[in-house]
Amino acid sequence: MHYxxxxxxVFHVIFHPFDGFWDLKxxxxxxxxxxxxxxVLTIITLAxxxxxxxxxxxxxxxxxxxxxxxxITVALVFILWCVANWCTTSLMDGKGKMVEIVTAIxxxxxxxxxxxxxxxxxxxxxxMDEGAxxxxxxxxxxxxxxxxxxxxxxxxxxxxxxxxxxxxLITILGMGILMFIGLLFFNVIEQMINFVLTIYKEIxxx
Amino acid sequence: MKKHFxxxxxxxASLALSFLFGVNSYASEPxxxxxxxxxxxxxxxxxPYLYDxxxxxxxxxxxxxFPDDMFFYDDSIFVADTGNSRILKLDxxxxxxxxxxxxxxxxxxxxEPRGVYVTDEGNIYVADSKNARVVEFTKDGExxxxxxxxxxxxxxxxxxxxxxxxxxxxxxxxxVIAYGINMGLVEFDRDGNFQGFMGAAEVTVxxxxxxxxxxxxxxxxxxxxxxxxxxxxxxxxxxxxxxVYATINGLTGDxxxxxxxxxxxxxxxxxxxxxxLGPPIVGDLRFSQDNWSSFKDxxxxxxxxxxxxxxxxxxxxxxxxxxxxxxxxxxxxxxEGNVQKPVSLVINKDASKIYVxxxxxxxxxxxxxxxxxxxxxxxxxxxDTGDSEGSNACWQEVLKxxxxxxxxxxxxxxxxxxxxxYKKAMEYFKLGNNRKYYSKAFYYYRKEVMEKNFGKIMAVxxxxxxxxxxxxxxxRIKKWVGEVKCTTLKH
Numbered sequence: 001m002h003y004x005x006x007x008x009x010v011f012h013v014i015f016h017p018f019d020g021f022w023d024l025k026x027x028x029x030x031x032x033x034x035x036x037x038x039x040v041l042t043i044i045t046l047a048x049x050x051x052x053x054x055x056x057x058x059x060x061x062x063x064x065x066x067x068x069x070x071x072i073t074v075a076l077v078f079i080l081w082c083v084a085n086w087c088t089t090s091l092m093d094g095k096g097k098m099v100e101i102v103t104a105i106x107x108x109x110x111x112x113x114x115x116x117x118x119x120x121x122x123x124x125x126x127x128m129d130e131g132a133x134x135x136x137x138x139x140x141x142x143x144x145x146x147x148x149x150x151x152x153x154x155x156x157x158x159x160x161x162x163x164x165x166x167x168x169l170i171t172i173l174g175m176g177i178l179m180f181i182g183l184l185f186f187n188v189i190e191q192m193i194n195f196v197l198t199i200y201k202e203i204x205x206x
Numbered sequence: 207m208k209k210h211f212x213x214x215x216x217x218x219a220s221l222a223l224s225f226l227f228g229v230n231s232y233a234s235e236p237x238x239x240x241x242x243x244x245x246x247x248x249x250x251x252x253x254p255y256l257y258d259x260x261x262x263x264x265x266x267x268x269x270x271x272f273p274d275d276m277f278f279y280d281d282s283i284f285v286a287d288t289g290n291s292r293i294l295k296l297d298x299x300x301x302x303x304x305x306x307x308x309x310x311x312x313x314x315x316x317x318e319p320r321g322v323y324v325t326d327e328g329n330i331y332v333a334d335s336k337n338a339r340v341v342e343f344t345k346d347g348e349x350x351x352x353x354x355x356x357x358x359x360x361x362x363x364x365x366x367x368x369x370x371x372x373x374x375x376x377x378x379x380x381x382v383i384a385y386g387i388n389m390g391l392v393e394f395d396r397d398g399n400f401q402g403f404m405g406a407a408e409v410t411v412x413x414x415x416x417x418x419x420x421x422x423x424x425x426x427x428x429x430x431x432x433x434x435x436x437x438x439x440x441x442x443x444x445x446x447x448x449x450v451y452a453t454i455n456g457l458t459g460d461x462x463x464x465x466x467x468x469x470x471x472x473x474x475x476x477x478x479x480x481x482x483l484g485p486p487i488v489g490d491l492r493f494s495q496d497n498w499s500s501f502k503d504x505x506x507x508x509x510x511x512x513x514x515x516x517x518x519x520x521x522x523x524x525x526x527x528x529x530x531x532x533x534x535x536x537x538x539x540x541x542e543g544n545v546q547k548p549v550s551l552v553i554n555k556d557a558s559k560i561y562v563x564x565x566x567x568x569x570x571x572x573x574x575x576x577x578x579x580x581x582x583x584x585x586x587x588x589x590d591t592g593d594s595e596g597s598n599a600c601w602q603e604v605l606k607x608x609x610x611x612x613x614x615x616x617x618x619x620x621x622x623x624x625x626x627x628y629k630k631a632m633e634y635f636k637l638g639n640n641r642k643y644y645s646k647a648f649y650y651y652r653k654e655v656m657e658k659n660f661g662k663i664m665a666v667x668x669x670x671x672x673x674x675x676x677x678x679x680x681x682r683i684k685k686w687v688g689e690v691k692c693t694t695l696k697h
C-alpha cells in the first residue's frame with residue numbers, strides 16, 4: 001500500500017480501534033514508516049508545546065528547554081514499551097510480531113499530536129479562567145492514546161480483556177527491569193574500562 | 207590648544223574623583239545584594255542599604271554583655287543588656303541617655319532582662335527573664351507595675367516561667383514569649399490579667415513518620431527519636447494594624463522543605479494571615495546547603511514591608527506585603543560591617559536606617575538606605591496610599607537602575623492596565639512574570655481587538671462557511687448529474 005494511504009488510515013484506527021488494529025495486522029493496511037512518522041510527530045508536538053504555548057499556560061523556563069530531552073523521553077518510552085511488550089507476550093502466547101507491535105503502538109499515539117497541536121494554537125486566544133478546557137483536552141488526549149495502546153495490545157496478540165490487563169502490568173514492570181539492566185550494564189562497563197585503564201597506568205608508570 | 211588642555215585636566219580630575227568616591231565605596235561593601243525572582247533564582251541587584259557605622263563600647267562609654275533585644279522609639283534605641291542586667295537608652299550617636307537596672311526599689315534589681323518594648327506613649331516594658339516577670343516603667347524610668355507568672359493551670363507548676371520577649375499592642379494587650387512554653391504567645395489584658403495563649407505554632411505530623419515511630423520502631427528507637435513538639439517563637443513585633451509578626455528560629459532543612467512556617471503574621475485571634483504570593487518565605491532558597499536561614503527578629507514598616515534578621519548567615523531579608531523578595535543583604539563575618547551573632551534588628555521610622563545588634567561582640571551595626579532602596583520602598587508606599595502616578599515614577603527610576611526588578615514591571619503594568627493601554631500592560635506583566643494580571647490585561651485586549659475588527663472577522667467566517675457549502679454543493683450536484691447520466695444510459 002502507498003505510504004500516504006497508510007498515513008490516512010490512522011483516522012480509521014483511532015475512531016474504530018478494534019476493527020482498525022485488526023486490519024492493521026491482517027489486511028496490512030498500515031506501515032512501519034507511517035507508525036514511526038506518528039512517533040516523530042509526537043516528539044515534535046511535545047517540543048512545540050513547551051515552547052510555543054501562550055505565556056499564560058506556559059510555566060517552562062524557555063532558557064532551559066532542551067529538545068533532546070523530549071526526543072529521548074518519547075523515543076525511550078516507545079522503544080522500551082515495544083521491547084518489553086514483545087518479551088512478555090512471546091512468553092504468554094501472544095500472536096503479535098515485533099513489527100506489528102511497533103506499527104500498532106505508533107498508530108495508537110496519534111491522538112496526542114492530533115489534539116495537542118491545535119491546543120497550542122488555541123492557547124493564544126483564551127484567558128486564564130477559560131483555560132480549563134486546555135487542560136481537560138490535554139488529559140483527554142493522553143487517556144485516548146492510553147486506551148488505544150490497550151486495545152492495540154489486546155487485538156494484536158488476540159488476548160481477552162483480562163489477559164490484556166495482566167500483560168500491560170507485566171510490560172510496565174518489564175520496562176522497569178530493562179531500565180535497571182541498562183543502567184547496570186553501563187555501570188559495569190564503566191567499571192571495566194576504569195579497571196583496564198588503571199592496570200594500563202600501573203604498568204606504564206612502573 | 208590651551209582650551210583643549212583644560213578639558214583634558216577636567217576629565218582626569220573627574221575620573222580621579224569617581225574612583226575615590228563613587229566606584230570604590232560600592233566595590234568594597236562587605237556583603238552582597240540580591241533578591242529572588244519568579245524562578246527562585248538569586249539575582250544580583252544594586253545595594254538597597256550600605257554599611258553605615260558600628261557603635262561599640264567607645265560610643266556607649268560602657269560595655270555591653272550578651273545583649274539580647276533592641277527597640278527603636280522616637281530617635282532613641284533601647285537595648286536589653288542581658289549580661290549586665292540592665293536596660294540602656296541610647297541616642298542615635300550611641301551615647302547612653304538613661305540606664306534602668308532596678309524595678310520597685312534600688313535593691314530590686316533586674317535579672318537578665320531579655321526583651322524590651324516601648325509603647326506609643328513612651329512606657330517601657332521589660333521582660334525580666336530570671337525574675338519571671340514583665341516590668342513596666344514610665345518614660346523616665348520610674349517603676350509602674352510588674353506582671354508576674356500567669357495565674358493558670360495550663361502551665362504545669364514544675365515548669366519555670368521565663369519571659370523572653372514582650373510586646374504591647376495598640377489596645378494595651380500584652381504578648382509575651384516565654385521560654386519552654388510552646389503553646390504560643392502568653393497574652394495578658396491591659397490590666398495584666400492572664401488571657402490565654404495566642405497563635406500556637408501548629409504541629410503538623412508527617413503521617414509516614416507517625417506510623418514509623420509508633421508502630422514500627424522498638425522502644426529504644428522511639429526514645430532516641432525526637433518527640434514532636436511545636437516550635438517556639440524567637441521574637442515578635444507589633445505593626446500599625448495590631449498584627450503581631452512572629453519569627454521561628456532554628457528550623458532544620460527538612461522542616462523548611464516540609465513548608466513549616468519560619469515567620470507568621472498573627473491577627474488578634476491568633477490566625478496566621480501572612481501573604482505568601484511570592485517564593486517561599488524561608489530566607490535563602492538554596493536547597494542544597496546546610497546552613498539554612500534561621501529567623502531571629504523582624505521589624506515591619508507601616509505599609510507592610512518587613513525586614514527579617516537571619517542569625518545563621520547574618521543577613522537581612524526584606525519582603526513586601528505580598529511576600530515578594532525585595533532585598534537581601536548583610537553577611538556574618540569578621541570584616542567591618544559584618545556581624546558575628548546578630549540577635550535583634552530595628553528600623554527607624556521611615557526605614558532609612560537599619561540597626562542590627564550583635565549579641566557576642568556587644569555592638570550595634572547600622573545600615574543606611576541608598577537611592578535605589580529608597581525608590582523601591584517609596585514606590586510600594588505610594589502604591590499603598592493610592593498614589594499610582596507617584597508610584598509609577600518611582601518604578602520607572604527603579605528600572606533605570608535595575609532592569610531585573612520584576613516588581614517594577616508589575617507595578618508599571620498595573621498602571622498601564624488602569625490607563626487602558628492593554629497591549630503594553632501585557633508586555634510588562636510578561637516581563638514581571640505575573641500571569642494573573644497578564645490574563646486580566648489579555649481579556650481586555652482581546653475584547654478591544656474583537657470589537658475593532660468585528661466586521662472583518664465575521665466576513666472571514668461567512669466566506670469560509672459559504673466556501674465549504676459551495677464545495678459540498680458542487681460535489682452533490684456532480685454526483686446527482688452522474689446518477690442521472692447513469693440512469694439515462696441504463697434506459
